[in-house]
Amino acid sequence: MNELAALLPFEPTHALLAIPAIAAAILVAVPGYRLGAAINMFASLLSFLAALLLFVRRPEAAADGYLFVDDLNIVFVVLGTFVGFTTSVFSSDYIGHEIEVGRLTPLHLRFYHGMYQALSFAMNLGLLADNIGLMWVAVELATLTTVLMVGIYRTHDALEAAWKYFILGSVGIALALFGTILVYMAAKPVVGEGHDAMVWTLLVQRAHEFNPRLLDVAFVFLMLGYGTKVGLAPLHAWLPDAHAEGPTPISAVLSGLLLNVALYALLRFKMLMAANPAAVAPGPLMVALGLLSLIFAALMLWPRRDIKRLFAYSSIEHMGIIAFAFGMGGPIANFAGLLHMTMHSLTKSAIFFAVGRVAQVAGTQRLADLKGLTESHPALGWALLAGVAAIAGLPPFGIFTSEFLLVTSTFARQPLLAIPFVLGLLLAFGALLAKLSAVAFGKPVRRYPKHPVSLVPLWLHLALVLAAGLWLPDPLVAWFRNVARMLG
Amino acid sequence: MQSFALDAAHMLAGGMVLVSFMLLYQTRMSALLDVFALHAVVLSLSVAWQAVVQDAPHLWVTALIALILKAIVIPVALRRMVVRLGVHKEIETVVGIGPTMLLGMGLVALSLVVMLHAAAEADPIAREDLALALSVVLLGMLMMVSRHNAVSQIVGFMSLENGLILAATGARGMPLVVEISVAFSVLIAFIVIGVFLFRIRERFDSVDTQAIDDYRGNRE
Numbered sequence: 207m208n209e210l211a212a213l214l215p216f217e218p219t220h221a222l223l224a225i226p227a228i229a230a231a232i233l234v235a236v237p238g239y240r241l242g243a244a245i246n247m248f249a250s251l252l253s254f255l256a257a258l259l260l261f262v263r264r265p266e267a268a269a270d271g272y273l274f275v276d277d278l279n280i281v282f283v284v285l286g287t288f289v290g291f292t293t294s295v296f297s298s299d300y301i302g303h304e305i306e307v308g309r310l311t312p313l314h315l316r317f318y319h320g321m322y323q324a325l326s327f328a329m330n331l332g333l334l335a336d337n338i339g340l341m342w343v344a345v346e347l348a349t350l351t352t353v354l355m356v357g358i359y360r361t362h363d364a365l366e367a368a369w370k371y372f373i374l375g376s377v378g379i380a381l382a383l384f385g386t387i388l389v390y391m392a393a394k395p396v397v398g399e400g401h402d403a404m405v406w407t408l409l410v411q412r413a414h415e416f417n418p419r420l421l422d423v424a425f426v427f428l429m430l431g432y433g434t435k436v437g438l439a440p441l442h443a444w445l446p447d448a449h450a451e452g453p454t455p456i457s458a459v460l461s462g463l464l465l466n467v468a469l470y471a472l473l474r475f476k477m478l479m480a481a482n483p484a485a486v487a488p489g490p491l492m493v494a495l496g497l498l499s500l501i502f503a504a505l506m507l508w509p510r511r512d513i514k515r516l517f518a519y520s521s522i523e524h525m526g527i528i529a530f531a532f533g534m535g536g537p538i539a540n541f542a543g544l545l546h547m548t549m550h551s552l553t554k555s556a557i558f559f560a561v562g563r564v565a566q567v568a569g570t571q572r573l574a575d576l577k578g579l580t581e582s583h584p585a586l587g588w589a590l591l592a593g594v595a596a597i598a599g600l601p602p603f604g605i606f607t608s609e610f611l612l613v614t615s616t617f618a619r620q621p622l623l624a625i626p627f628v629l630g631l632l633l634a635f636g637a638l639l640a641k642l643s644a645v646a647f648g649k650p651v652r653r654y655p656k657h658p659v660s661l662v663p664l665w666l667h668l669a670l671v672l673a674a675g676l677w678l679p680d681p682l683v684a685w686f687r688n689v690a691r692m693l694g
Numbered sequence: 695m696q697s698f699a700l701d702a703a704h705m706l707a708g709g710m711v712l713v714s715f716m717l718l719y720q721t722r723m724s725a726l727l728d729v730f731a732l733h734a735v736v737l738s739l740s741v742a743w744q745a746v747v748q749d750a751p752h753l754w755v756t757a758l759i760a761l762i763l764k765a766i767v768i769p770v771a772l773r774r775m776v777v778r779l780g781v782h783k784e785i786e787t788v789v790g791i792g793p794t795m796l797l798g799m800g801l802v803a804l805s806l807v808v809m810l811h812a813a814a815e816a817d818p819i820a821r822e823d824l825a826l827a828l829s830v831v832l833l834g835m836l837m838m839v840s841r842h843n844a845v846s847q848i849v850g851f852m853s854l855e856n857g858l859i860l861a862a863t864g865a866r867g868m869p870l871v872v873e874i875s876v877a878f879s880v881l882i883a884f885i886v887i888g889v890f891l892f893r894i895r896e897r898f899d900s901v902d903t904q905a906i907d908d909y910r911g912n913r914e
Contacts, residue, residue: 339870343877350884372888373847376881377835380854383874384831387861390868391813391820399867419812 218259219273222283222330225252230323239305239315243298246319250291253326257287271405274336277689282333282470285548289462289555290326292663296559297322297455299660303566304453314358318453325351325459332467338386339404341471345382345435348464349375356452367447374434374444382431382471388424389478392416406474413481421478421485428475429491435468438529439499442522449518450571454562457514461521462555466547469525473532473693480535480694492533493623499526500630507637512571513561516641517554520597523634524550530627531612532693538615540690545678546608549671550597553605556667557593560586563661564645573641578650587646589664594642596671598635604674699747700819706740707826707860711802714833714853718798719791723776723845726785727769730849734764737856744863747819753863756875760859763879764852771886776845789840801832823864830857848885855882 357368531543579587834854
């Protein structure tokens with residue numbers, strides 16, 4: 207296998223950037239939306255296959271200081287391209303309906319597909335970047351493409367959501383840049399002027415010699431900047447609007463992928479901080495913001511009236527849990543964090559696939575108008591219910607496993623932190639079940655038109671989450687353990 | 695020569711902080727845009743000075759971008775937009791001018807304390823530049839939160855971004871500075887277009903370009 211991989215005429219990392227870039231250029235030019243959707247799916251599938259190739263072939267270590275692959279980012283890239291692919295399958299189904307009802311025109315869709323691939327380009331670049339400046343540019347590009355897609359319906363609310371996302375995202379990105387400049391300033395006296403002082407693999411080797419005070423200040427800016435993009439409270443204000451007003455495939459991509467990319471950037475800098483013993487420990491800051499997000503989002507779930515907003519707040523909650531896990535650190539909490547991140551990406555995107563369908567057949571996103579789905583649309587209703595059970599952390603789904611690991615390890619190490627953490631989990635659990643039982647059961651408010659729907663990507667995601675909850679394959683466990691050790 | 699280089703750099707960076715304060719107390723839209731153009735001119739002078747001192751010719755590109763785009767093109771575009779949309783009146787503030795200025799002074803003091811302490815070992819030209827750049831960044835943020843109007847929020851964001859460029863050029867030998875300033879220019883172009891659509895929406899309750907055409911047709 208490895209010999210075969212060595213024969214490849216190209217580097218998988220280059221393919222991961224070239225495929226979406228070329229596809230974006232083609233998609234903008236292709237007039238028919240069906241053809242566009244097909245090309246979009248095909249390109250996303252190719253990206254996923256290229257990501258799988260990373261397992262057998264990696265570029266020479268730090269060959270040029272721009273791109274690199276290690277055990278950590280491979281997880282993010284494979285997960286990201288997989289969800290990117292399944293979402294493109296869902297999207298091709300979804301947009302057909304949007305065209306029918308006239309919410310989007312074929313011209314919009316050319317733009318939409320182009321942006322979709324531009325977004326996957328930006329995310330792959332951000333995840334593979336070795337240069338922290340390049341990583342910043344990639345995150346900015348990803349923000350811009352999603353802003354454009356959030357506003358695509360051009361309604362009052364959609365534009366307002368896009369504007370809010372844009373302004374808050376820009377401030378976040380600006381703070382992250384200031385932090386990046388400060389990291390460069392800290393690295394410059396040690397690594398030397400120029401390009402090398404921005405290469406992450408070189409920085410992390412020499413980080414113990416950096417000026418710790420400068421690193422401290424830098425991390426505060428990076429935490430606030432990238433934390434805005436992760437959606438951590440109190441910097442989350444853009445997230446619910448952006449999720450609720452954009453097309454549902456974009457909500458799935460935002461929750462499933464983009465939040466992860468920002469989190470990944472944060473983890474990279476956390477590793478940098480951890481390599482310098484004199485600098486302030488980054489963990490407590492992440493724990494505090496994570497816990498705040500969890501509790502805040504859990505409370506905010508209760509008064510929600512819009513189904514997409516409900517799950518947007520649930521994303522804030524879960525990003526809080528993940529930040530909490532990585533902030534706690536140590537082999538078990540890091541393992542739980544990685545598992546939780548993977549499970550959340552899969553489950554949340556599956557939920558948005560279902561919600562997108564529900565909103566289309568019912569013609570509304572208001573929770574009060576959605577009732578008795580299991581009766582009127584059994585397949586869709588039960589799928590949504592299964593997704594909600596998974597995201598709420600019920601066994602036997604994978605999220606139960608990661609939350610259980612996290613709760614037990616926190617009780618063993620910091621019982622005082624475990625109490626608010628469990629409280630937040632229970633609050634969120636109650637809110638989700640209370641809201642969704644009304645949507646799933648009860649008498650349908652009115653008859654919805656029958657609509658043939660394809661739920662393959664949804665069931666695929668849920669099956670993976672269920673499988674992970676029942677039995678984690680040994681190679682995966684070994685891989686995550688190894689990454690958890692790397693994260694310290 | 696060395697100490698003169700230092701003094702001139704500090705003067706220009708300090709000038710930016712001063713102009714940031716001037717942005718805070720403007721109450722008329724046209725004056726605000728004028729002051730912003732001044733902000734950009736001082737930035738481009740500062741970057742040009744860094745290009746001379748550091749002997750880094752690529753910084754001239756950044757200086758030129760700052761001058762052409764931010765001191766001329768964007769203020770002119772915003773002014774036209776503001777006039778056409780009829781919002782060239784007073785700027786409504788969330789917090790009064792007095793408290794805003796006091797807050798701004800507090801922020802500058804904070805950034806000086808934090809940065810001078812944190813970067814105590816860095817070379818002096820970069821250290822003070824960073825401290826002043828952070829002040830500009832924080833003042834820009836203050837402006838964004840203390841104004842409701844979209845155009846003044848943008849001016850706040852652009853002044854914030856000028857502070858970032860100041861910091862990036864002050865960090866000797868930092869790669870990608872030109873690329874980053876280009877990336878930011880793209881961002882700003884998007885903001886300006888965004889506002890255009892946004893304001894149109896507020897006025898006509900539609901972003902249909904037909905509405906814009908109708909409006910023009912009625913006026914001319």
